[in-house]
Amino acid sequence: MSEKQVVVLGAGIVGVCTALHLQRRGCAVTLVDKGLPGRETSFGNAGIIQREAIEPYAFPRDLASLINVATKRDIGVNYHIRAVPEYVPALVRYWANSAPKHYQAIADAFRTLIEHSISEHSELIEQSGSQNLIVRKGWIQAFRSPQQFDEAVERAVRVSAHGVLSEHLDGVALRLAEPALSEALVGGIHWLQPWTCIEPGDLVQRYADLFESEGGQILRGDARSLRQLGAGWSVDTDSGSVVASEVVVALGPWAHELLFELGYRIPLFVKRGYHAHFADGAMLTRPVLDTEQGYMLAPMKRGIRLSTGAEFASLSAPPTPVQLGKAESAARQLMALGPQVERIPWKGARPCTVDMKPVIGAAPLHKGLWFNFGHAHQGFTLGPVSGRLLAELMMGETPIVDPAPFAPGRF
Structure with a gap:
C-alpha cells in the first residue's frame, strides 16, 4: 500500500x-x-505551557468590567471603532457562550486537551533536544488588591479538584520568590505545574x-x-x-x-496582541501576570518580554500598540525594567472561536x-x-x- x-x-x-x-x-x-x-x-506569546489553564478565557459579564472595556480604561483590552461592526456578531455569541449554563460544558471539554499539554510537549522537547529552552518553575499570577487576590485563591482551590497544583503567596512570600517585584503587589498564585520557554x-x-x-x-x-x-x-x-x-x-x-x-x-475572530523586550534591568525567574492591569512579564533570551492582552481590530489593520505603552508604565511600578530592545514592537493575532x-x-x-x-x-x-x-x-x-x-x- x-x-x-x-x-x-x-x-x-x-x-x-x-x-x-x-x-x-x-x-x-x-x-x-x-x-x-x-x-x-x-x-509572540509569553512562552507558557499552561497546564493550569483548564478554563478558557470567558467574555466578561459583569457591568463594571464591560464599562472599563468600553471606555478603554482596561489596559488588557483595546479595540478599533471601525472594526466594531465586523466583531459584533462573533462577540455576541462569545458573550452568550460565556454564560454559566453553557460555559461549564465548554470548560469540561477544554480541560481534556489541557490535561495532556505537558506530557505531549515533553516528548517532543526531549526528541528535538530543546531542554535548554525550558524552565520548570511555573508562573505567578500577581495581584494589586486584596479582594482580587482572595477571589483568585478561591478559584485556585476550586480548580485543584481537577489536579491543578498551586501555592498561594502573600506579599512577603511573593517578593521572596521574585525579589525584583515591588510592594505594589499584595500577593499571588504560583501555578506550579506549567513549564515555560525562553524563546517560543x-x-x-x-x-x-x-x-x-x-x-x-x-x-x-x-x-x-x-x-x-x-x-x-x-x-x-x-x-x-x-x-x-x-x-x-x-x-x-x-x-x-x-x-x-x-x-x-x-x-472565527482574532484578538491581536503586542510584545516588546526590555533588557539590562531587573530580572525575573518565571513569568508574572499583573492580573488587574492585563499584561504579562516573562523572562526571555532577549530580556523581559512584556506582552499585552487583546486588541479587537481587523487582521490587516495597521499596528496600534497603545496597550504596550500603558502596560510599560504599569510594569515600571512593579520592577526596574531596562530600556526597550526593539524600535518597533512585535504584533500578532490569536485565532479565537465563539x-x-x-x-x-x-x-x-x-x-x-x-x-x-x-x-x-x-x-x-x-x-x-x-x-x-x-x-x-x-x-x-x-x-x-x-x-x-x-x-x-x-x-
Whole structure:
C-alpha cells in the first residue's frame, strides 16, 4: 500500500506538530507556509505551557468590567471603532457562550486537551533536544488588591479538584520568590505545574527541524492557491505544485479567509496582541501576570518580554500598540525594567472561536480536508496534543480525547 500524501498548511506550532504526528504514522507530509516555522502567532506569546489553564478565557459579564472595556480604561483590552461592526456578531455569541449554563460544558471539554499539554510537549522537547529552552518553575499570577487576590485563591482551590497544583503567596512570600517585584503587589498564585520557554519561536523551529530530520518536507507557498484536483488537493509552492490526497488547514487567524472561499462560515475572530523586550534591568525567574492591569512579564533570551492582552481590530489593520505603552508604565511600578530592545514592537493575532474551543477534525463539505485551528490564547500550550488528536482522527485510530466537542460541524 502506498503511503498517504498529506499537505499541512501553516507552520505555526499547531501545523508543525500535526505534520510530525502524521509523519510518524507513515504519511508523506509536506508542510507549507509563506514564511519560516514559528514566526507568526507562535512566536509572540509569553512562552507558557499552561497546564493550569483548564478554563478558557470567558467574555466578561459583569457591568463594571464591560464599562472599563468600553471606555478603554482596561489596559488588557483595546479595540478599533471601525472594526466594531465586523466583531459584533462573533462577540455576541462569545458573550452568550460565556454564560454559566453553557460555559461549564465548554470548560469540561477544554480541560481534556489541557490535561495532556505537558506530557505531549515533553516528548517532543526531549526528541528535538530543546531542554535548554525550558524552565520548570511555573508562573505567578500577581495581584494589586486584596479582594482580587482572595477571589483568585478561591478559584485556585476550586480548580485543584481537577489536579491543578498551586501555592498561594502573600506579599512577603511573593517578593521572596521574585525579589525584583515591588510592594505594589499584595500577593499571588504560583501555578506550579506549567513549564515555560525562553524563546517560543525557537522551540517551534526545533520541532520543525525534528520533522525534517525524520523525512518531512517544508516548502514556501501560498495557502490561498489551494484547489481541489480530482480526488485530491493541490497547492502552489516555490518548488512547484504539491498534490496530496489530504490537506490540513492549520493557518490560525488566516484560516477564515481560505475557508470562506470554500463555503465555510466558521465563526472565527482574532484578538491581536503586542510584545516588546526590555533588557539590562531587573530580572525575573518565571513569568508574572499583573492580573488587574492585563499584561504579562516573562523572562526571555532577549530580556523581559512584556506582552499585552487583546486588541479587537481587523487582521490587516495597521499596528496600534497603545496597550504596550500603558502596560510599560504599569510594569515600571512593579520592577526596574531596562530600556526597550526593539524600535518597533512585535504584533500578532490569536485565532479565537465563539465557543472558546479549537476546531479539530474533518471538514463537513469536502473529502480529504481537515481543520486544526482556533486555539485562541492556548495554541502554544495545545499544539502537540492537537496535532496528535487530528493525526489519530485522520488515521482512524482511537483518539487521545473525545473529539466531538471540537468537531468543525458543531457550527
